[in-house]
Amino acid sequence: MTPSSEELVKRWLAANPAHRAAQLNAHAGTAPAPPDLGALAARELASSRYRLDETHGSYAEPLWMRALRWLFGRWDDLWRALSGRLHVSERAAVGIGDGVLVLVGLVLAVAAFYILRNVYVARASARTPAEPLAGAPDPLSLYQRACDAANRTEYGSAAVLLFGATVAMLGARGAIAAGAGSSVGDMRRELRARHEQIVGQFDAVATPFVQRTYADRAVAAAQWQRARTAFTTLWETVRV
Numbered sequence: 587m588t589p590s591s592e593e594l595v596k597r598w599l600a601a602n603p604a605h606r607a608a609q610l611n612a613h614a615g616t617a618p619a620p621p622d623l624g625a626l627a628a629r630e631l632a633s634s635r636y637r638l639d640e641t642h643g644s645y646a647e648p649l650w651m652r653a654l655r656w657l658f659g660r661w662d663d664l665w666r667a668l669s670g671r672l673h674v675s676e677r678a679a680v681g682i683g684d685g686v687l688v689l690v691g692l693v694l695a696v697a698a699f700y701i702l703r704n705v706y707v708a709r710a711s712a713r714t715p716a717e718p719l720a721g722a723p724d725p726l727s728l729y730q731r732a733c734d735a736a737n738r739t740e741y742g743s744a745a746v747l748l749f750g751a752t753v754a755m756l757g758a759r760g761a762i763a764a765g766a767g768s769s770v771g772d773m774r775r776e777l778r779a780r781h782e783q784i785v786g787q788f789d790a791v792a793t794p795f796v797q798r799t800y801a802d803r804a805v806a807a808a809q810w811q812r813a814r815t816a817f818t819t820l821w822e823t824v825r826v
Contacts, residue, residue, distance in 0.1 A: 743798075
């Protein structure tokens, strides 16, 4: 049989004369103190087991951000110094800030103007200057260049140069009044109207030129020889 609580108390008092009922009552009424969580957390964090590694949580600030922060700090220092000495009001401070912004904008505009001007000057100086022709092309010079091209078996280039020599010769001798916009057909019609007897020789020179220039076809050696003979005939026939 389990003894009651009163019986247990009597046995405890009889077992030791130093025990007192008041002492028992004092211990029975005292509640245990709550633990200090803050102190416990501090002890745990201070221990080597739970110590945080500071290097893992560090943040490397970019250099440009540090430089920008330094500039802003110096600007704030300057602004505080000016405000403290001059006692600038809030409205005046806003006006000064607007003036600084306008000044910065003007400086940027002037810098952009000089940069664009330098770019334009550099591009203009890099262009090849256009020089007018000294005069009308020399028929004999063009004919000689055509013969040199034919000697290199470049009959297409030779035909183009020979046609240029023919037009220059006919224009210098008044047979045609060819302008810059005159086509082969225009010159042929003019010759037919004024000098019909030389239209055949003109066609012999113009055919390989049209074949090479407009049709982009090769010119044979025989075509070059016919064109050269026709040019010689025109040179001897047409007079000033």
